[in-house]
Amino acid sequence: MLEIKNLHVKLEEEDKQILKGVTLSIGAGEVHAIMGPNGSGKSTLSYVLSGRDGYTVTDGSATLDGADLLVMEPEVRAAQGLFLAFQYPVEIPGVGNMTFLRTALNAQRKTRGEPEISAGDFLKLVREKAKGLKIDADMLKRPVNVGFSGGEKKRNEILQMAMLEPKMCILDETDSGLDVDAMKLVSEGVNALRSAGRSFLVITHYQRLLDHIKPDVVHIMAAGRIIKTGGPELALEVENNGYADLLAEVL
């Protein structure tokens, strides 16, 4: 599904190397978690994969089902099935949540050469998906993320994911700013989307989220590299001992 090889990335503005050779392979239906201390390059990885401006790839490659992701515009990556759940979802004043969802969905369908979804079908779909995430009609009408609580914003990201049905989902610190109940709701939303054809890359600071979303593989990232890869037990190890030991091992 997602193949990242020796990815080197520089931050354009500061001419600073952030990723220094990331290699990662996620198969169809797998859930991988990336953990790591602040500044290790986790969020940069998610932005580079989704095509945000401001980063230069100096070496390496990233492909989605064999197609070169790095040459695609962000909207093409989305239409190809890549989805990033933002750490800080963006507010868009004056644009209704439903309008946003429908515009996005139809834009993707158009790029893929599929017909647009009818108003009736869309409404049915959005109501059904929203229900599981406890998103009410009011939240669907409100402007995108404006005045949403932290939990509402994250639930809204998962709603978008459920509507757009991507095959490769990247969750960038989706657990940050969530209380226990909200985290449970979000995790249930994510778990409901797990399937043989859909893969996840879950970026998080804490093992807590991984109690709810069980990963197949856990990677530890530090200083722009993946320094250790293991099973779910690796997350527990980090939770108990912190990153210091692991970092010392590598350095």
Next chain:
Amino acid sequence: MANIELDLPQLDVRDGVDRETIETVAAMGAYKYGWATDIEMDYAPKGLSEDIVRLISAKNGEPDWLLDWRLSAYRRWLGMEEPHWAMLTYPKIDYQDQYYYATPRSMAVKPKSLDEVDPKLLATYKKLGIPLKEQALLAGVEAPEGERRVAVDAVFDSVSVGTTFKAELAKAGVIFCSISEAVKEHPELVRKYLGSVVPPTDNFFATLNSAVFSDGSFVYIPPGTRCPMELSTYFRINAENTGQFERTLIICDRGAYVSYLEGCTAPKRDTHQLHAAVVELVILEDAEVKYSTVQNWYPGDEEGRGGIYNFVTKRADCREARAKVMWTQVETGSAITWKYPSCILRGDDSQGEFYSIAIANNAQQADTGTKMIHLGKRTKSRIVSKGISAGRAQNTYRGLVSMHPKATDSRNYTQCDSLLIGDQCGAHTVPYIEVKNTSSRVEHEATTSKVDEDQLFYCRSRGMSEEEAVALVVNGFCREVLQALPMEFAMEAQSLVAISLEGSVG
């Protein structure tokens, strides 16, 4: 029945608004209305003189008082100077290098019914094809049962070509016709109110209009009457090198209500064309007028060649107590826009509102805003202005709020937001505030921001193209104003916002 086929766009009002916007962007080249209709025209000789003024008056079969009115305006105009205080730069206009009167030959003798109208003219309205169903109405097609109807008057170059639903409106006592017809049929009303809001001496462009106005719309709503449908005028400049000088006069008598829509387009021409209209609204006790404009005159090309010079004087006089007016404008076209729809709040407790979206892209320049003149006690006004600049465009909000000594306990709220797209355009806000009593309150809020990269990336990461993303974000920015428009116009305006900003990113 006129020989014209009509395939009406399918309207899907509640849903699909944004889909339409996006489709429109995808489906359209730059300016959609840039074709010209090849119709035989009668022109008056080029240039402006007393003779031309007499000719226009004679062509319209006007009474002496109106000819004298025009002539005195013309003589006054000769001594006036074109104003240059606005933040607009354009080459000197040669007023002698214009045609002041052009009329489709088939209209030389006014057609008695639409059957007699040149089919090419009707085909023109078909081509205009925007989600207004007006071309059908102009061709005399009845709207399907249950659908909201809009009565239309269409002004093609200098003359009104047809007004729909006249009989039904007449039943309610509403007069809706061209102003030339009103001069003949209702001279007492025209004589009483023409120039009573915008006097012939008002300003350079209004005075010019008073001398040479060719046609326009006239509306009278009798006391206590709620106009049974929306009224609409559709303006089209077709002929080359022809100025369009229409005059609109709306009188809303005591306790009456009307919602009026105005749309404008013009063909692509390499030369600039002059448009100097005057709109006068007279609003009496407890009456209310909503006046909405979607102005989409040809804006010129990317290099600033061609486009309409739009110098317009619009004013509402809330003449008696509790009169209300609401101006809503979406200004996306024209090379130059000079326009300040104003409210004179004369009656006690009268109210004025102004909602505006002004978009300037490429080489367009807009200097637009409003004047709220508070004269009566406890008068209220509200201004919401959204200016969007892209390309190399300059966009200025210019607004006056004036509280006179007798306008005690009055209030104004102004919100003025500017959005910049790219780094070569400009946004300017020039508020004038005068308060001459101690009990009134004026609030002014202004913001200027650039279109947010994070918002665009967020939209694109969900699958929208950069242009779709800009259209969505800008429509969100304008939402407050779009909501003030009647439904069909709101849809048209949303698409226009998207189209006008084409090519502004990337």
